[in-house]
Amino acid sequence: MTEPRTPVTARSEPEAPEAPARGNAPPPGQRVAVGLDAVAKRFATQVALHPLSLAVAEGEFVTLLGPSGCGKTTLLRIVAGLEIPDEGTVSIFGADVTDRPANKRPVNLVFQRVTLFPHLTVAENVGFGPRLRRVPKAQAAEKVRAALELVRLPDFGGRRVTELSGGQAQRVALARAIANDPQVLLLDEPLSALDLEIRRQLQAELKEIHRRLGLTFVYVTHDQEEAMSMSDRVVVMREGRIEQVGSPVEIYRRPQSAFVARFLGMSNVVEATVTAAAGDWLELGGAGLPLRAPVPASAPAAGQRVTVVIRPDSFEITPALPGQAAGGDVAGEVTDVRFIGSLVHYRVAAGSRDWQVSARAGSAEILPEGAAVQLTWRPDEVIVMTEPGRSGS
Amino acid sequence: MSTAVIRLRRRLRRRGIGLLRVYVALLLLFLFLPLAVLIVFSFSASGQLRFPITGLSLRWYREVFATSAVTSGILASLEVAVVTGAIVATVGTLAAVVVQRYPFRGSGVVTGVILAPAALPGLVIGIALLNFFGDLHLTLSLMTVTVGHVIYTLPYFYLVLSARLRRFDPALEEAATDMGAGPVQRFRLVTAPLIAPAIVASAFVVLALSWDEFQITFFTIGDQSTLPLVIWSRARLSIDPSVNAIGTLMVAGSLLVVLFTRRFIAESYT
Secondary structure, eight states, X not given: OOOXXXXXXXXOOOOOTTOTTXXXXXXXXXOEEEEEEEEEEEETTEEEEEEEEEEEETTOEEEEEOSTTSSHHHHHHHHHTSSOOSEEEEEEXXXXXXXXXXXXXXXXXXXXXXXXXXXXXXXXXXXXXXXXXTOOHHHHHHHHHHHHHHTTOTTOTTSBGGGOOHHHHHHHHHHHXXXXXXXXXXEESTTTTSOHHHHHHHHHHHHHHHHHHOOEEEEEESOHHHHHHHOSEEEEEETTEEEEEEOHHHHHHSOSSHHHHHHTTOOEEEEEEXXXXXXXXXXXXXXXXXXXXXXXXXXXXXXXXXXXXXOGXXXXXXXXXXXXXXXXXEEEEEEEEEEOSSEEEEEEEETTEEEEEEEEOTTSOXXXXXXXXXXXXXXXXXXXXXXXXXXXX | OOHHHHHHHHHHHHHHHHHHHHHHHHHHHHHHHHHHHHHHHHTXXXXXXXXXXXXXXXXXXXXXXXXXXXXXXXXXXXXHHXXXXXXXXXXXXXXXXXXXXXXXXXXXXXXHHHHHHHHSOHHHHHHHHHHHHHHTTOOXXXXXXXXXXXXXXXXXXXXXXXXXXXXXXXXXXXXXXXTTOOHHHHIIIIIHXXXXXXXXXXXXXXXXXXXXXXXXXXXXXXXXXXXXXXHHHHHHHOOOTHHHHHHHHHHHHHHHHHHHHHHHHHHSOO
């Protein structure tokens, strides 16, 4: 999932989501491309961003992920200089740019909407930055050619931008940003208006471009799959706060809040009570299943209310065979089946509630609705959180 | 719903479209018949305004261009229209850009003041201006007429340009800024080229309005008459067929302007 050059933080200790400033620094030894220090922003009476800090390493692909209204776009626009933070400082490669206007910052933004200049050709759009900086003609033409080549539209220079398809327009917008030689490339949901197929294709191309240029990318999206598949690090945001920062694998394996778990599509988020704490293991009651889980860093005591997350893929589902009720297995009944190709999503009634279970389709038998099944799961994949039971979206 | 009902509806709709065609044809006839009569009579050989005309000739056009009052009226109207257009385009563009793009407290009041003359009868504006110029002891001239025309045409210019600016995506300006353009470069390289077609189109509307304006001109004119006033003074004395020729010339001028305007609007970017 992650690239070899990926600067994944080797942070293993989960931490309280209420302390967003911690753990947001890139790994040591790497230059900080974008530094945000206690940045806050409000619009009229609405708080867009609570004070938050984040450091993006040189060459990193960092994605700000969250539902609409979580402040991710505002944060990106603050880096671009299109919004001025009320508090805090913004730095780019060590230089404080908080008071520098957008046109004097060494960053470029690819917008969600098409913002190509309609009165200029594709080549004139891509050459807009070099033209402003009075780059000599021959050199500027070469930059335009190279940028259009990079986005695989080498012969489109003479076209009118009004003739482009949505995907082509965003490629040109990307070329326009790259031709301006930014030190950091900012992307604000550039693919969200495109068809699924084109979006997938451009995701792969964007990642490839990132790899080839070695440029720092800060990407904004509300699509968790997009964030997971492209990023070195994901910053999950909610209501103007950073909820969790980590590599896609870390965030997926160790969500630190019910919100993150739910936002990443893990639907088995339940309330439970610690009935006993024995060594490295907790016994949990009230979750509907007899659960055991590794003790998290917050080490809840017996009697404490906790939130428990079990990923759909942590379960194993097998047809119930008579006389084979092995220890630890729980009997259940399939109440819904959704076949989506490589995976099958089951809803299984077991214990006192429904559980989302996903299984690899492969050549295994697809169990029908109403089938009696056995559920097993790996106790070490049961995640326990001690946050107050906030209900995520 | 039964197929019979659907078929009946279709037949009614077809009949409805037929009636609509007849109605539109009658409406257009009613609107343009007087103009057609005017144009036909302007080419009549006789001095009698009687139908059918007895022969075709350009004598009334020759007479018109031989009359110095008419030619100087045409020149005066052109002068007023062009100066009005230039002033309104400058003031109106600045006002519309500021109000649409950088609204401030009280910008609604500015819009109201600019638009108010469109709601006032020309007669009232004319009389008010006459009093005002009198109080200032200004000699009435083409200059005072121009002031009146600026007040009268500004609302139309402002409305057309504001509509265009509302469709202007501010993200385009943000993109220009993001690419490194300062405020001046941004206006010169992005905003101005994008709104220029709308400015030109609105300015042509102003030219057309000023070209045949009568009421305000009537009260603010000095000793040099514009074309509409020349026509009025001639028509008042006697029904002279040459008035038809002048009228046809005015229609032709307005049509040209409208055609130009349409071209520019078609070329503007959405």
